[in-house]
Amino acid sequence: MPTIRFAALQESFNRKPVNINLPEKRVSEIFGMHVFNDLSMKENLTPEAYKMVIEAREKGSKISRDVADQVASAMKNWAIQHGVTHYTHWFQPLTGTTAEKHDAFFEPTSTGQAIERFDGSLLVQQEPDASSFPSGGIRNTFEARGYTAWDPTSPAFVMGTTLCIPTVFVSYTGEALDYKTPLLRALQAIDKTATDVCKYFDKNVQRTTATLGWEQEYFLIDKALFNARPDMVLTGRSLLGHAPAKGQQLEDHYFGSIPERVIAFMRELEFECYRLGIPVKTRHNEVAPSQYELAPIYSEANIAVDHNSLIMDLMDKVARRHDFKVLFHEKPFAGVNGSGKHNNWSLSTDTGKNLLSPGKTPKTNLMFLTFFINTIKAVHDHADLLRAAIASASNDHRLGANEAPPAIISVFIGSQLTRVLQELEKVEGKLDPDFKSQLKLNVVGKIPEILLDNTDRNRTSPFAFTGNKFEFRAVGSTANCAQSMTVLNTIVADQLRDFKSETDALIKKGLKKDDAIFNVLRSYITASKNILFEGDGYSDDWKDEAAKRGLSNIPKTPKALDAYVTEKTIELFERNGVMSRIEADARHEILLEEYFKKIQIESRVLGDVAGNHVVPTAIAYQNTLIENVRGLKSVLDEPVFRKVAKEQLEMITEISDRISKILALREEMIEERKIANKINNAREKAIAYCDKVAPFLDKIRYESDKLELIIDDERWPLPKYRELLFSK
Numbered sequence: 001m002p003t004i005r006f007a008a009l010q011e012s013f014n015r016k017p018v019n020i021n022l023p024e025k026r027v028s029e030i031f032g033m034h035v036f037n038d039l040s041m042k043e044n045l046t047p048e049a050y051k052m053v054i055e056a057r058e059k060g061s062k063i064s065r066d067v068a069d070q071v072a073s074a075m076k077n078w079a080i081q082h083g084v085t086h087y088t089h090w091f092q093p094l095t096g097t098t099a100e101k102h103d104a105f106f107e108p109t110s111t112g113q114a115i116e117r118f119d120g121s122l123l124v125q126q127e128p129d130a131s132s133f134p135s136g137g138i139r140n141t142f143e144a145r146g147y148t149a150w151d152p153t154s155p156a157f158v159m160g161t162t163l164c165i166p167t168v169f170v171s172y173t174g175e176a177l178d179y180k181t182p183l184l185r186a187l188q189a190i191d192k193t194a195t196d197v198c199k200y201f202d203k204n205v206q207r208t209t210a211t212l213g214w215e216q217e218y219f220l221i222d223k224a225l226f227n228a229r230p231d232m233v234l235t236g237r238s239l240l241g242h243a244p245a246k247g248q249q250l251e252d253h254y255f256g257s258i259p260e261r262v263i264a265f266m267r268e269l270e271f272e273c274y275r276l277g278i279p280v281k282t283r284h285n286e287v288a289p290s291q292y293e294l295a296p297i298y299s300e301a302n303i304a305v306d307h308n309s310l311i312m313d314l315m316d317k318v319a320r321r322h323d324f325k326v327l328f329h330e331k332p333f334a335g336v337n338g339s340g341k342h343n344n345w346s347l348s349t350d351t352g353k354n355l356l357s358p359g360k361t362p363k364t365n366l367m368f369l370t371f372f373i374n375t376i377k378a379v380h381d382h383a384d385l386l387r388a389a390i391a392s393a394s395n396d397h398r399l400g401a402n403e404a405p406p407a408i409i410s411v412f413i414g415s416q417l418t419r420v421l422q423e424l425e426k427v428e429g430k431l432d433p434d435f436k437s438q439l440k441l442n443v444v445g446k447i448p449e450i451l452l453d454n455t456d457r458n459r460t461s462p463f464a465f466t467g468n469k470f471e472f473r474a475v476g477s478t479a480n481c482a483q484s485m486t487v488l489n490t491i492v493a494d495q496l497r498d499f500k501s502e503t504d505a506l507i508k509k510g511l512k513k514d515d516a517i518f519n520v521l522r523s524y525i526t527a528s529k530n531i532l533f534e535g536d537g538y539s540d541d542w543k544d545e546a547a548k549r550g551l552s553n554i555p556k557t558p559k560a561l562d563a564y565v566t567e568k569t570i571e572l573f574e575r576n577g578v579m580s581r582i583e584a585d586a587r588h589e590i591l592l593e594e595y596f597k598k599i600q601i602e603s604r605v606l607g608d609v610a611g612n613h614v615v616p617t618a619i620a621y622q623n624t625l626i627e628n629v630r631g632l633k634s635v636l637d638e639p640v641f642r643k644v645a646k647e648q649l650e651m652i653t654e655i656s657d658r659i660s661k662i663l664a665l666r667e668e669m670i671e672e673r674k675i676a677n678k679i680n681n682a683r684e685k686a687i688a689y690c691d692k693v694a695p696f697l698d699k700i701r702y703e704s705d706k707l708e709l710i711i712d713d714e715r716w717p718l719p720k721y722r723e724l725l726f727s728k
């Protein structure tokens with residue numbers, strides 16, 4: 001057997017759970033201890049300074065230099081108590097990972113000693129050497145200047161011996177170079193417009209925050225086996241590998257018992273999360289073998305996004321300590337369920353109301369319906385932009401692959417709410433008092449407070465109402481949630497502003513407030529009902545039906561991304577102060593570049609692995625067969641030989657056949673790459689990689705997977721699917 005696969009298997013078979021001694025502490029004793037939270041701030045700041053920080057967080061007001069100094073000094077003292085020696089501005093550049101540049105607190109003094117220094121200016125701004133982060137042309141590399149700036153809405157935290165300060169990352173001229181900046185702007189936009197709309201129902205509402213509860217799916221694979229797969233190491237997914245004889249058909253993994261090694265990993269991860277104030281709550285197996293899910297309790301969207309980025313980083317680190325590799329890729333194994341990241345989203349007021357939760361009275365239910373219907377209208381009007389927000393090379397494998405919501409955006413609301421909307425659609429003009437009270441009592445008043453049982457059944461919808469929140473299910477597992485959250489909050493913010501002005505206009509014309517609201521909502525139901533779909537989103541019928549309804553179905557990223565830069569989108573982003581035209585263009589460029597680079601790498605890696613691993617193995621095995629046939633020929637009479645050697649001769653031919661196909665396909669693929677590489681326009685290049693290069697990945701794989709089936713197991717150099725997925 002080839003040494004690497006053999007050694008990896010041996011190593012993984014001998015593996016024991018890694019038991020890290022975690023302190024015997026209750027969650028309540030450790031929760032948030034590594035976070036510079038409100039309490040630590042209150043204890044360490046003067047009351048005036050504390051008030052100013054809270055105001056900055058809630059109202060976006062400026063923090064004076066003096067207060068920044070106070071916060072910095074408090075942070076430093078708090079951090080040093082936790083053994084911290086360095087600090088970093090922690091940010092989320094568009095590369096998809098988090099970035100940090102550590103600086104030590106200490107500074108040498110003129111007397112040859114050192115002091116710990118950290119003041120307001122270091123807290124508020126830093127200038128990392130940013131030339132190697134993608135900027136989509138905003139910032140020329142020779143200029144290389146980007147700034148990170150403190151985000152006081154997300155608390156600083158300690159990782160290891162470093163104080164991490166959440167920051168935004170912007171260019172010298174102020175353009176967003178990260179995920180967080182547009183998100184913060186979108187959250188501000190929705191705060192404004194949602195609060196304005198709330199005032200129709202409740203004058204006390206002063207602030208509205210978007211909430212997010214994500215559910216992260218992932219695979220855990222033994223480190224040694226993973227490392228023996230060059231394709232997985234370099235691309236995060238397997239480019240080769242025949243499906244195992246047993247897959248997920250028995251459904252014995254989902255909610256099955258979690259293996260001990262995995263439990264040990266999860267326990268340590270949870271411990272780390274608790275200390276960082278990440279309220280992880282559920283853990284369970286997912287559908288595929290070796291697939292798991294982690295979900296915290298929801299929080300304000302900005303914090304939840306930071307927590308998700310942080311946790312992906314943490315998971316990677318903790319997994320290594322347990323000799324696992326964590327895979328976030330949306331489709332690490334062909335033929336096996338992929339991973340997603342459901343984004344549960346709602347709006348919550350400072351009066352403690354969840355705006356997507358039906359209430360007890362017709363009045364609160366009208367408020368609920370207002371936000372509910374406006375969200376549907378927003379999704380309807382900007383379905384293509386939502387599709388763009390989840391587009392990536394890796395998520396393309398999942399969308400429309402009969403396991404994940406399709407690339408067609410639709411909204412599932414459940415039968416009860418469907419009926420409510422049908423009734424509401426009958427509203428017209430000035431409401432007759434009888435009709436209105438009937439409507440309020442029997443329709444609006446009858447929305448049950450708890451809709452959960454009724455709404456959560458359809459798992460095939462990309463955007464589903466689940467009782468008290470919408471769940472955006474088409475988000476990819478590698479994605480930064482900020483992307484979908486920026487778009488979702490922007491489109492709903494915009495929609496709510498329209499709603500307010502249309503309703504106000506009707507009120508001005510003499511309609512009562514309720515009548516006006518009913519009328520506008522009715523018009524929205526009519527305008528957006530073709531986005532509502534209750535059936536099986538995975539079926540082919542739905543594709544036809546969606547086409548008839550005029551809904552778009554853009555299966556691949558390069559063209560899906562067009563929606564980022566249409567005039568409609570740019571105006572939307574500008575109107576809501578979320579992104580300028582330059583920023584939208586830059587993002588589009590970066591996403592296209594990321595797309596073709598991913599396919600380019602996959603194509604190169606597959607060319608190498610097919611050429612260096614698969615073909616030589618096939619040739620060696622073929623030689624064995626040839627020798628055997630020669631031997632048979634020398635000892636057997638011709639007629640007997642013909643009979644017994646027939647199958648082996650066929651195998652020899654099949655191997656030759658597949659080898660030539662692989663080599664020919666590889667040549668063709670390289671040619672297509674060369675053509676694509678000459679294209680300068682990023683969109684055209686991405687399309688070329690999508691249409692001309694990517695199809696070779698499947699074709700080469702097909703031939704290789706067939707070879708894997710016939711070649712002597714002892715010689716096959718790459719850990720097989722059954723080994724990767726089923727060894728624990």
Ligand code: ADP
Nearest residue numbers: 211212213214295296297298344345346354469
């Ligand atoms: P599943 O989809 O696995 O069945 P649930 O539907 O129970 O799980 O989803 C629960 C997720 O929804 C959790 O992450 C939870 O924190 C989140 N969630 C619950 N309420 C809200 C809300 N108001 N806003 C945002 N997320 C929420």
Ligand code: MG
Nearest residue numbers: 215342344471
């Ligand atoms: Mg879910």
